[in-house]
Amino acid sequence: MKDEGAYILDWVAHYRTLGATDIVVFTNDVSDPTDHILRRLNCMGEVHHRFNRVMRRGPHKSALMWAEHEPAVREADWILVVDVDEFLDIKVGDGTFQDLIAEHPEADAISFPWRIFGNAGVEKITGESVPRQFTKAQPAEGKPGEHRFFKTLFRNDKTKFNRMGVHRPFLAKNHAPIHWILPDGTRVLEDDKGGALHLRDHYGYEGAQLNHYALRSLDAFLNKQRRGRANHFKGTIEMGYWKKFDKNDEEDTSLAEKFFAAEAYRRRLLAQDEALARHHEAALDWAQRMARKARREQQCKTFLKALAQLDAPASEAARDVA
Numbered sequence: 001m002k003d004e005g006a007y008i009l010d011w012v013a014h015y016r017t018l019g020a021t022d023i024v025v026f027t028n029d030v031s032d033p034t035d036h037i038l039r040r041l042n043c044m045g046e047v048h049h050r051f052n053r054v055m056r057r058g059p060h061k062s063a064l065m066w067a068e069h070e071p072a073v074r075e076a077d078w079i080l081v082v083d084v085d086e087f088l089d090i091k092v093g094d095g096t097f098q099d100l101i102a103e104h105p106e107a108d109a110i111s112f113p114w115r116i117f118g119n120a121g122v123e124k125i126t127g128e129s130v131p132r133q134f135t136k137a138q139p140a141e142g143k144p145g146e147h148r149f150f151k152t153l154f155r156n157d158k159t160k161f162n163r164m165g166v167h168r169p170f171l172a173k174n175h176a177p178i179h180w181i182l183p184d185g186t187r188v189l190e191d192d193k194g195g196a197l198h199l200r201d202h203y204g205y206e207g208a209q210l211n212h213y214a215l216r217s218l219d220a221f222l223n224k225q226r227r228g229r230a231n232h233f234k235g236t237i238e239m240g241y242w243k244k245f246d247k248n249d250e251e252d253t254s255l256a257e258k259f260f261a262a263e264a265y266r267r268r269l270l271a272q273d274e275a276l277a278r279h280h281e282a283a284l285d286w287a288q289r290m291a292r293k294a295r296r297e298q299q300c301k302t303f304l305k306a307l308a309q310l311d312a313p314a315s316e317a318a319r320d321v322a
Contacts, residue, residue, distance in 0.1 A: 001027050002059070003227050003290075004084045005034040005283025007216075009276075010129045011084045012046055013265035018088060019096040020080075022072035026052035026063035032290075033283040040276040046269065048072050064164045073156075073164075080153040081164055085216070087131055088112060089255040090208045091183075097153070100183070100208060109154040109161075109180040111168065111188060112210035113203040115140070118248035122217045125287050129263060130213050131255045138247035140205055147198040151210055167197045183207025211255055214245040219291030222300055226290070239306055 001008070015023055025047050027035055038049035048070065055062045064081065067073050078101065082088065093099025104110065120136040142148060152168040154161055159176045161169035171178070171194065180188040182204030192199070203209070215221045225237045270277045294300045 001025055001034055001038075001084055002030055003032045003034060003223065003287075005032045005037050005279070006125060006127075006220075006287040007084055007130060008034065008037050008041075008283075009266045009269060009280055010131075010262060011087070012041060013269065014087055014131075014259070014262040015082075016046065017096075017261045017265050018090060019098050022076065023047045024050065024067055024070050024072055026050050026059075026066065028052040028054050028059050028063075032286040033279040036279040037276065037283060040273055040279060041269075044269070044273060044276070060166060064166065068163055076156045078153055079156055079164060079169075080151065081166060082151055082210075085130075085213045086114075086151065087211045087213070087255060088208060089211055091205075091254065092207055095258065100153075103207070104181060104185055106179050107181050108157065108178045109152050109169065109188075110183060110208075111150040111152045111180070111199065112183060112208055113148040113150040113199050113205070114212040115148075115203075115205065115209045115252070116245055116247045117211055117213050117252070118246040119215045119218060119221070119242075120248050123219060125217050125219045125223075125284070125291060127284055129259055129266075130216060131211065131259045134213055134216065135251055135253050135256050136248035137211070137250055137252045139249050140203075140252070142201065142203065145200060147200045148203060149198045183209070209254075211252075212245075215242065219294075220287070222294040222303075223287060223290050225300070225303070226294055239303065242307065 012023060023046070025038055027038060027049070028051070035049075035051075038047060041047045042049040050066065050070070052059060052063045052066065055065070057065070073079065078097070090096060090100050092103045100110065101107070115137050117134045117137045120134050122133060126133070150167060154169045158172060160172055160178050161175070162172045163170050178193060180193055182188065182199070182202070184204035184207040186202060186204050188199075221237075221242065270280065295304070
């Protein structure tokens with residue numbers, strides 16, 4: 001994580017209520033109260049916070065490399081690599097990891113295809129939880145041939161999996177047979193087990209889906225532009241990125257309607273530790289101030305002008321018809 005302080009508590013609370021026993025978080029080059037929040041959560045036993053020594057491979061992959069040495073990772077039964085803008089919506093049993101695994105006791109790996117949630121016209125950063133605030137998403141049914149990236153929950157079994165990857169584990173050499181499925185139990189094709197990062201045609205959303213809130217509010221996106229990408233030192237976040245992730249085709253309130261458990265968990269955390277509450281409020285204030293600052297910069301002004309012009313052709317066409 002980097003400069004994600006305004007969003008950490010909802011994310012941690014959500015995965016704890018899903019049944020995650022250990023959450024390992026790496027941070028690097030932080031400017032907001034992210035590290036302060038995570039240090040408090042570390043002291044409270046809610047997360048394992050580590051400072052990321054970033055190598056040439058970039059922040060994200062460096063964190064995964066160091067995480068392999070963490071006791072909480074080495075001793076885990078199951079592992080999932082997931083980012084702060086990704087919220088898993090489990091739809092079987094009580095909506096927990098334990099019930100999902102019990103539903104598929106033979107599984108060695110369960111891949112959760114993304115379902116992208118768009119900006120939905122939200123401009124400002126507020127304290128409202130992301131899953132409740134953003135409920136517009138891409139269609140559940142993909143177009144023919146469309147692919148969607150996924151993240152993977154997998155058994156910590158070294159006879160089958162060698163190490164973690166951003167989207168899926170790397171396979172062990174001469175690995176034992178692997179039962180790899182989607183959340184609804186559909187088998188992942190043998191050809192996809194070796195190195196596929198995305199799936200086509202069927203996503204298994206009936207069992208679970210990974211809600212991906214890559215944009216969040218417009219101001220949050222402007223802050224993300226200034227921060228840069230996690231996987232690349234020189235990666236840029238421009239209009240193409242916005243268009244890719246601004247999907248608002250269908251209303252999906254599945255996670256929003258049951259997010260009350262995570263919100264209650266967050267309230268308990270805030271009530272339990274005064275310093276954590278202060279850092280959380282400071283992070284929200286920081287994000288709002290940085291967005292106001294970003295809007296005064298020329299790069300941002302250019303982006304906002306281009307964004308305003310996206311619908312211009314449709315408006316002009318309407319005027320021509322009139």
